[in-house]
Amino acid sequence: MARGPEKWRLLVLTLSLSTIWAVEGGQKVPCYFIFGDSLYDNGNNNNLPTKARANYPPYGVDFPQGPTGRFTNGRNLVDMLAQLLGFENFIPPHATAKSDEEILKGLNYASGGAGIRDETASKTLGAAISMNKQLLNHQAIISRIESILGDKESASKHLSKCIYTVGIGSNDYVNNYLLPKFYNTSRWYTPEQYAIALTQQYSQQLRTLYNSGARKIALFGLGPFSCSPGSVAMYGTSGSLCVDYITRHIELFNSRVKSLVDELNNDLKDAKFTYIDAFGILGSLVAGVDGFLVDNSPCCDVANLKMHNGVLTCIPLLNPCISRSLRVFWDGTHPSEAANVYSAARAFSALLTSDAYPFDISTLVEL
Template sequence: MAVFTVHMFRAVTPLLLFLSAFLLGFVRPDPLVPCYFIFGDSLVDNGNNNDIASLARANYPPYGIDFPGGRPTGRFSNGLTTVDVIAKLLGFQNFIPPYASTDSAQQLLSGVNFASAAAGIRDETGQQLGARISFNGQLQNYQSAVQQLINIMGDEDSTANYLSKCIFSVGMGSNDYLNNYFMPSTYSTSREYTPEQYAQVLINQYSQQIRTLYDYGARKVALIGVGQIGCSPNELAQSSPDGTTCIDRINSAIQLFNRKLIALVDEFNQLQGAHFIYINAFDMFGDIGRNPAAHGFTVTNRGCCGVGRNNGQITCLPYQTPCDNRDEYVFWDAFHPTEAANKIIGKRSFSAQSSSDAYPFDIRRLALR
């Protein structure tokens, strides 16, 4: 019979205490990556536009009605965004904060969100909505953040090594179509370029911008494809003959950009230490649109709140009363998905449900690289 000695008890007790604490929730595992940096537009903005002179803001009710605490934060949703979902799946216990509200360099160690509503690859994109932080501006903020990290860690090599383990997600391009190319009364781009030419112009600039991100330490990068803007309530209200049929000329133009974005992933993966992936948001939304009932949705062509034809022409008005059955709506307002839709896209981005969801692999595998 085995003898349980005092020495064995002393060795086993800490392990038992740790396991007990883990099971009770007192000890949580570390995230899969040390930090998560987010770049993008209103689909993932979580407050960077709150205090700037812009019409593209969501820091008022009913935005955030289903967010923890039931308060508006600047997210263009009733609750979580896709990157909130991804952050949780990566293992972060807290939401990644907006860059605008970080008040200490130490906060940068777990990552920040640089996204800004109405932002585009092109600097002029979204200018009719007022102030916004274009992708170039977001990159400048990131460069400032890297310098602060260097000050914390003491040298560039340590910082570069740290950043190489982090996840970066970049979702740009939606506004370059919605609030630029397909707004001919305000922008001249549709008269200057064919859809093919415009997609190439965007990709050429995007490539240079992404290279800046790489030069400043980004190695694990998820490039998010542009979604089906032609199926948004805004476009359906303005251009659909029956209010439900998606606008093919818009979606076709976007797919030209997305295909070039996949090629850009291949190009960047040739760089030393680079691990780039493409997230196919376009087809994920297509799956929802083709079979909404299978995903729990009953309404796909109008917003839960908003103004205009089928709540589809502008965003939610302050203190407007939204629909009650929010989980059954794909869209929260004229442009942005509900939390329910964001959860689906976020989960599939993290762990691909089909081979077409991500290329060459999903965010979960990217984190493990």
């Protein structure tokens, strides 16, 4: 499955050139739909009553349109994937998409603070569009697609050729289980029980997505938020770069999601699910590979970094660090654009066999 280091490095170089959009062959799929949290949000939270917003400087300092709601200094991971899939433009947020053309090419439903559980982030950040709400929004869009294309059969055929990515679950820990002052889940569940409960609910949500017409779905596991500036500052470490017991939570969840891929592929014979090892991919950057700094500090200034309240965004209007092309983390928890370039390249065209299971996104496109 791995394409080899030379091809992978060339892919990263291609992605880093902001003026280059489509890669060889043009648009590879008719549409791309995105579900998830702030790692994937590109503007759905801009008008919500929430602290999880990124529509102000220094967010977007390296983005052509400035601060748009992406929780990074430039492009996020799904922007990169849209580029690799050959789309001429970024996939628009559901909150602002209007035209039939936009809707037919796909939408981004992701929301900062969103979780698998509906209550996640509500007591700490404010409003969020949970995974269940994102699915309801998608169902309404499917009705519009049916109207645009003329009937359900045509819509189903169209949707079956699309790529779907889903990345969710981080907030169910960061803004739920790990904040016992605000949420009861850590008193209700052991870490093992919580991972089971989360993935059981997640399984039902993914089956709902399948029943809505999705057939090519890439699931992103949880990334190394145990190594983020916010986690390290709030919880401390025992001589390692990361908070080890939080890493254990991540491993419990990710292992179950990887098993869930097998379960869904066995149960839903005409669907193709795959798992992307976000922890392994981004974790290699935390360890300082390929010139990235081994540094747990955020590139932008974050207020109250050590406070256990889940708010880890940039202070408005302050100048960020100069070395952001070498940084893994942009603010208290979100990756830099450079890290997103790296992660998208390996998700699309696996460098290691462990990057994707059972296949990478470029293979999913061809199935």
